Amino acid sequence: xxxxxxxxxxxxxxxxxxxxxxxxxxxxxxxxxxxxxxxxxxxxxxxxxxxxxxxxxxxxxxxxxxxxxxxxxxxxxxxxxxxxxxxxxxxxxxxxxxxxxxxxxxxxxxxxxxxxxxxxxxxxxxxxxxxxxxxxxxxxxxxxxxxxxxxxxxxxxxxxxxxxxxxxxxxxxxxxxxxxxxxxxxxxxxxxxxxxxxxxxxxxxxxxxxxxxxxxxxxxxxxxxxxxxxxxxxxxxxxxxxxxxxxxxxxxxxxxxxxxxxxxxxxxxxxxxxxxxxxxxxxxxxxxxxxxxxxxxxxxxxxxxxxxxxxxxxxxxxxxxxxxxxxxxxxxxxxxxxxxxxxxxxxxxxxxxxxxxxxxxxxxxxxxxxxxxxxxxxxxxxxxxxxxxxxxxxxxxxxxxxxxxxxxxxxxxxx
Amino acid sequence: xxxxxxxxxxxxxxxxxxxxxxxxxxxxxxxxxxxxxxxxxxxxxxxxxxxxxxxxxxxxxxxxxxxxxxxxxxxxxxxxxxxxxxxxxxxxxxxxxxxxxxxxxxxxxxxxxxxxxxxxxxxxxxxxxxxxxxxxxx
Numbered sequence: 001x002x003x004x005x006x007x008x009x010x011x012x013x014x015x016x017x018x019x020x021x022x023x024x025x026x027x028x029x030x031x032x033x034x035x036x037x038x039x040x041x042x043x044x045x046x047x048x049x050x051x052x053x054x055x056x057x058x059x060x061x062x063x064x065x066x067x068x069x070x071x072x073x074x075x076x077x078x079x080x081x082x083x084x085x086x087x088x089x090x091x092x093x094x095x096x097x098x099x100x101x102x103x104x105x106x107x108x109x110x111x112x113x114x115x116x117x118x119x120x121x122x123x124x125x126x127x128x129x130x131x132x133x134x135x136x137x138x139x140x141x142x143x144x145x146x147x148x149x150x151x152x153x154x155x156x157x158x159x160x161x162x163x164x165x166x167x168x169x170x171x172x173x174x175x176x177x178x179x180x181x182x183x184x185x186x187x188x189x190x191x192x193x194x195x196x197x198x199x200x201x202x203x204x205x206x207x208x209x210x211x212x213x214x215x216x217x218x219x220x221x222x223x224x225x226x227x228x229x230x231x232x233x234x235x236x237x238x239x240x241x242x243x244x245x246x247x248x249x250x251x252x253x254x255x256x257x258x259x260x261x262x263x264x265x266x267x268x269x270x271x272x273x274x275x276x277x278x279x280x281x282x283x284x285x286x287x288x289x290x291x292x293x294x295x296x297x298x299x300x301x302x303x304x305x306x307x308x309x310x311x312x313x314x315x316x317x318x319x320x321x322x323x324x325x326x327x328x329x330x331x332x333x334x335x336x337x338x339x340x341x342x343x344x345x346x347x348x349x350x351x352x353x354x355x356x357x358x359x360x361x362x363x364x365x366x367x368x369x370x371x372x373x374x375x376x377x378x379x380x381x382x383x384x385x386x387x388x389x390x391x392x393x394x395x396x397x398x399x400x401x402x403x404x405x406x407x408x409x410x411x412x413x414x415x
Numbered sequence: 416x417x418x419x420x421x422x423x424x425x426x427x428x429x430x431x432x433x434x435x436x437x438x439x440x441x442x443x444x445x446x447x448x449x450x451x452x453x454x455x456x457x458x459x460x461x462x463x464x465x466x467x468x469x470x471x472x473x474x475x476x477x478x479x480x481x482x483x484x485x486x487x488x489x490x491x492x493x494x495x496x497x498x499x500x501x502x503x504x505x506x507x508x509x510x511x512x513x514x515x516x517x518x519x520x521x522x523x524x525x526x527x528x529x530x531x532x533x534x535x536x537x538x539x540x541x542x543x544x545x546x547x548x549x550x551x552x553x
Contacts, residue, residue, distance in 0.1 A: 025510075025513055025514065028426055028513040029506075029509055029510050029513050031424070032423075032424070032425065032426050032509050032513070032519075033506070033509065047479070047480045047481060047483075047484075048484070049481070051481075052444070052481040052484040052485050052488075053484045053488065054484070054485070054487075054488030054491070054492075055488070055491070056487050056488040056490075056491035056492075057484045057487060057488055060487070139480050140479070140480060141478075141479050141480060156506045157480050157505060157506045157507050158480070158506070158510070159480045159481075159482070159483020159484065159506075159507045159510040159511055159514070160480065160481075160483055160484050161483055161484065161487075161510065161511075161514040162483065162506075162510040162514075176506060213475070214475045214503060214505070215475070215476070215503075215504075215505035215506065216503065241479075242478065242479065243477075244477075245440075245475065245476060245477045245478065245505050363444075364481075368448075368450075388445070388478075389444065389445055389478070389479070391456055391457055391458065392444070392445045392446055392447065392448075392455050392456035392459075393455075394455070
């Protein structure tokens with residue numbers, strides 16, 4: 001990689017060992033992907049729940065945080081993805097004290113590094129959305145696909161160590177979705193059906209993501225007959241990223257880099273469209289179907305809920321009671337939780353027996369240990385992303401609408 | 416003569432080990448029981464098998480960004496694969512391998528390595544040279 005004088009100095013350790021470690025890591029990654037140089041970034045977003053970090057990751061953060069203030073502080077706004085625990089909900093969710101200890105150590109280290117503990121995977125709805133052409137280093141795949149596609153920003157999937165490195169150096173290797181040449185459509189997907197519910201948007205994203213199949217694919221979605229909402233595109237993108245490892249899609253007429261289908265393919269001939277239809281969605285749902293089964297836990301998460309989703313949920317649950325043998329877990333960002341508390345939404349959900357956790361997401365909260373401690377197996381959710389992730393943690397997931405999820409939580413079985 | 420496969424220059428140390436191959440994908444978060452060192456996702460083609468100390472040969476990296484942290488923790492506990500060979504990796508597994516100092520290679524001249532390498536093959540991975548050698552076959 002070509003290095004500027006500033007980067008050469010950083011690599012030589014003139015700005016301290018922390019930035020030197022960060023830049024060395026970035027050069028390894030940049031060389032692997034044939035990056036010609038670095039590109040300045042304006043924000044970094046770090047995925048760093050302690051279930052992922054483990055002792056080794058937390059010890060690494062503490063090593064960095066142990067340097068002087070001038071050497072250790074990030075140099076651009078650097079924010080965090082959900083944490084591994086909401087300390088106020090740890091007891092009811094039966095999380096163990098060692099998890100809280102590890103989490104607290106990670107938080108202390110991040111604060112010393114100058115990281116803003118936003119603890120959210122919906123920063124584009126709650127903190128500051130990246131704008132078109134803005135180069136950023138974002139973590140969580142749902143954040144990246146939304147920022148790239150809906151915002152027109154430029155980010156790769158940056159894992160925690162790489163995102164923190166970008167925060168410390170203010171730059172990232174110029175490869176992947178920082179390049180014009182990677183942002184053109186590679187796959188044309190046609191649907192004759194515009195989803196109406198969030199789980200359906202997730203299912204569409206999942207089916208398209210499976211078709212795309214890898215990180216370097218850029219699906220172009222045609223046939224959507226209206227402008228989707230932010231929450232709809234959130235579930236659509238998160239599922240596509242989860243099922244396909246996809247980081248960018250275009251939706252002609254909706255997303256900013258594709259006013260027309262021709263723009264989506266940068267003027268090159270569009271490939272033959274792959275049609276997806278009712279049969280694809282039926283097959284997708286059938287893979288998770290479990291009508292009549294006892295439901296152990298109903299989860300609204302992945303991504304965290306917006307204020308609008310919190311209101312929808314509260315409206316569906318008013319005056320009802322969650323079945324005593326079923327748990328209902330809702331996760332949102334700290335800022336949305338404050339708003340939901342202030343507006344009485346949290347109280348309405350809790351009165352019905354739900355648990356509202358802030359600054360966490362279900363699968364990032366020691367899901368395997370929670371399953372064992374609570375005896376949870378059958379999980380019901382309206383998040384297509386979550387059904388994809390959670391089976392590996394020993395759950396049996398089912399996907400349904402928010403309405404059916406609530407009806408099932410009340411009945412104690414999947415209705 | 417062993418079979419020599421050329422690939423893009425990779426990351427991490429040169430290693431030799433036994434291959435575990437599947438025409439499937441990889442995420443440390445979605446697919447593994449990292450406490451037991453086995454594939455745990457029921458739909459994964461390697462479900463139930465141990466990946467510890469093996470040369471994992473798979474098609475691509477899937478799922479979220481967590482694998483970037485997880486490989487280092489797995490390595491610290493002695494429960495990591497010895498190397499990861501992909502047809503085409505995503506950014507996360509490359510970053511994770513760099514952070515964990517686990518060998519990783521991808522982009523083979525002869526095509527998808529899951530069709531070239533078989534489970535049980537003895538394989539030498541040389542990331543700096545961009546070479547993978549199947550030692551037990553001609």
